[in-house]
Amino acid sequence: MLTIEQLTKRYSTGDLALDSVDLQVTKGQVIALIGPSGAGKSTLIRCVNRLVEPTHGRIWLNNEQITGLRSRSLRRMRCRIGMIFQEYALVERLTVMENVLSGRLGYIGFWRSFFRRFPETDIERAFDLLERVGIEDMVDKRADALSGGQRQRVGIARALIQNPEILLIDEPTASLDPKTSRQIMQLIVDLCRESGLAAIINIHDVQLAMMFVERVIGLRQGRVVYDGSPAQLNAARLTEIYGEADWTGTAREEQDEQRDLPTSAEVIVPLIELPETGVGRQRVVGS
Amino acid sequence: MPVTVTGGQRCWQRRDRAAQLRIWLVWLVGTALFMAAWSFISAQTIWMFVWDSPAQAYDLASRMVNPRWDYFERILWPLWDTINIATLGTLLGVIIAIPIAFLAAHNTTPSRALIRPLALLIIVSSRSINSLIWALLLVLIMGPGILAGIIAIALRSIGFIGKLLYEAIEEVSNEPVEAIEATGASRMQVLSYGIWPQVLPTVAGISVYRWDINIREATVLGLVGAGGIGIQLQASINNLAWNQVTVIFLAILATVFVSEWISARVRHALI
Numbered sequence: 001m002l003t004i005e006q007l008t009k010r011y012s013t014g015d016l017a018l019d020s021v022d023l024q025v026t027k028g029q030v031i032a033l034i035g036p037s038g039a040g041k042s043t044l045i046r047c048v049n050r051l052v053e054p055t056h057g058r059i060w061l062n063n064e065q066i067t068g069l070r071s072r073s074l075r076r077m078r079c080r081i082g083m084i085f086q087e088y089a090l091v092e093r094l095t096v097m098e099n100v101l102s103g104r105l106g107y108i109g110f111w112r113s114f115f116r117r118f119p120e121t122d123i124e125r126a127f128d129l130l131e132r133v134g135i136e137d138m139v140d141k142r143a144d145a146l147s148g149g150q151r152q153r154v155g156i157a158r159a160l161i162q163n164p165e166i167l168l169i170d171e172p173t174a175s176l177d178p179k180t181s182r183q184i185m186q187l188i189v190d191l192c193r194e195s196g197l198a199a200i201i202n203i204h205d206v207q208l209a210m211m212f213v214e215r216v217i218g219l220r221q222g223r224v225v226y227d228g229s230p231a232q233l234n235a236a237r238l239t240e241i242y243g244e245a246d247w248t249g250t251a252r253e254e255q256d257e258q259r260d261l262p263t264s265a266e267v268i269v270p271l272i273e274l275p276e277t278g279v280g281r282q283r284v285v286g287s
Numbered sequence: 288m289p290v291t292v293t294g295g296q297r298c299w300q301r302r303d304r305a306a307q308l309r310i311w312l313v314w315l316v317g318t319a320l321f322m323a324a325w326s327f328i329s330a331q332t333i334w335m336f337v338w339d340s341p342a343q344a345y346d347l348a349s350r351m352v353n354p355r356w357d358y359f360e361r362i363l364w365p366l367w368d369t370i371n372i373a374t375l376g377t378l379l380g381v382i383i384a385i386p387i388a389f390l391a392a393h394n395t396t397p398s399r400a401l402i403r404p405l406a407l408l409i410i411v412s413s414r415s416i417n418s419l420i421w422a423l424l425l426v427l428i429m430g431p432g433i434l435a436g437i438i439a440i441a442l443r444s445i446g447f448i449g450k451l452l453y454e455a456i457e458e459v460s461n462e463p464v465e466a467i468e469a470t471g472a473s474r475m476q477v478l479s480y481g482i483w484p485q486v487l488p489t490v491a492g493i494s495v496y497r498w499d500i501n502i503r504e505a506t507v508l509g510l511v512g513a514g515g516i517g518i519q520l521q522a523s524i525n526n527l528a529w530n531q532v533t534v535i536f537l538a539i540l541a542t543v544f545v546s547e548w549i550s551a552r553v554r555h556a557l558i
Contacts, residue, residue, distance in 0.1 A: 078468070085462060092485075102466075
């Protein structure tokens with residue numbers, strides 16, 4: 001579905017961010033892209049929608065070549081690729097609804113978007129998506145009034161309203177607390193499954209990645225050094241990706257391999273931040 | 288090197304010897320230059336007049352202390368003109384400055400090689416000429432009146448607003464811009480969704496600030512015939528009607544005071 005061939009990116013500073021990367025993503029596959037800072041994870045997904053211009057190599061989405069597209073056809077291609085950002089990248093002074101609807105900009109003309117005259121179907125879809133990600137009460141709030149988790153949900157809705165064929169997700173949880181991170185990851189994975197969406201998720205947190213995805217790609221200095229299931233990601237392989245460290249507790253132990261992924265119900269029920277639970281308070285008192 | 292080791296003892300100083308010496312040298316040259324300039328100015332000054340100035344100032348002030356209050360109603364209309372010149376001039380300036388700022392900011396300009404330098408040239412030339420001089424030229428070209436004043440104010444404001452705004456555009460956070468680009472939006476849509484909301488408070492803040500300055504500038508435009516209260520001011524000074532001048536000064540003071548208050552309120556509301 002997404003095919004990357006010999007993708008190379010050398011920045012004008014001379015840094016080689018990607019070194020001949022080959023990668024194939026099949027329909028509905030959710031991939032975690034892991035690797036140390038500076039390994040080229042962000043560059044890789046930004047090359048896919050050409051926010052970063054590749055130096056060399058080719059990329060196809062469903063047999064249509066992305067590399068080499070020019071202005072109008074590139075914009076049409078970008079409509080088919082949704083993107084979710086680490087710092088949410090919402091327009092702070094616009095409302096939640098405007099932020100979500102901005103995902104439709106590629107489909108309507110300038111003056112319609114300027115006067116906020118979006119088609120009725122887009123608005124209905126926006127309401128549906130906001131309900132799906134659990135922030136339907138926030139429609140009229142300005143984006144800067146939201147918490148981190150809520151903002152990321154807006155970011156997810158904005159990407160999904162594009163009706164994308166693939167999602168590029170850049171560190172979706174790096175600015176969130178552990179609980180919200182799990183909720184957001186679960187939400188992303190569920191949404192991908194619901195609509196058979198493929199996704200590439202850049203992620204720092206290896207454990208979190210292993211909980212949710214079916215395939216992990218390890219990147220080191222712009223090269224793919226691991227491509228396989230999270231189950232086989234042992235200490236030796238993590239060392240190959242990140243370098244020497246104590247991987248106990250991160251790498252999968254043999255007996256852990258059978259453990260199921262957490263079910264949706266476990267993680268997704270508290271969609272909106274719950275008030276502090278008794279358990280949490282007890283723990284604080286106890287410590 | 289700020290850290291020196293003498294006999295195993297590490298010693299830190301803010302600057303090393305060479306840097307310290309350079310700073311002393313700069314001070315020495317600066318002071319010498321100041322003294323030279325001072326002696327030159329002193330030689331050019333007719334000190335007799337300067338020593339006389341307190342007496343002259345007292346004399347002038349004593350003629351101004353009994354304001355001619357009934358003159359006030361005669362300057363109400365020119366005062367209204369002055370406010371209108373400032374307001375319409377600012378409005379016109381803002382409308383022209385916004386597109387120029389977008390053409391000048393290096394992250395939004397369509398062409399860095401051609402259009403950006405052109406936009407910067409417009410901004411610089413507008414800024415380098417005072418609105419009083421613009422008014423002088425415009426009165427010559429289109430005759431005296433309020434219109435010349437409005438355009439003079441607008442021409443001066445374009446550079447001021449354009450410069451501050453294009454700097455603000457260059458400093459917008461790039462993340463939302465990238466996100467809007469990633470949705471497949473066109474260049475104009477990226478401007479209106481990604482950048483415009485980010486600079487909107489700045490646009491409003493700069494405009495109100497410039498309006499506040501323009502009210503003060505508009506009060507003198509009449510001196511060259513470009514409408515407003517300056518005409519009355521000049522006439523009163525020419526007729527040595529100092530008690531009228533006082534009334535005009537007080538009226539200007541009150542207007543500036545009110546405009547300052549309004550602009551402070553508006554800027555406060557925007558933050």
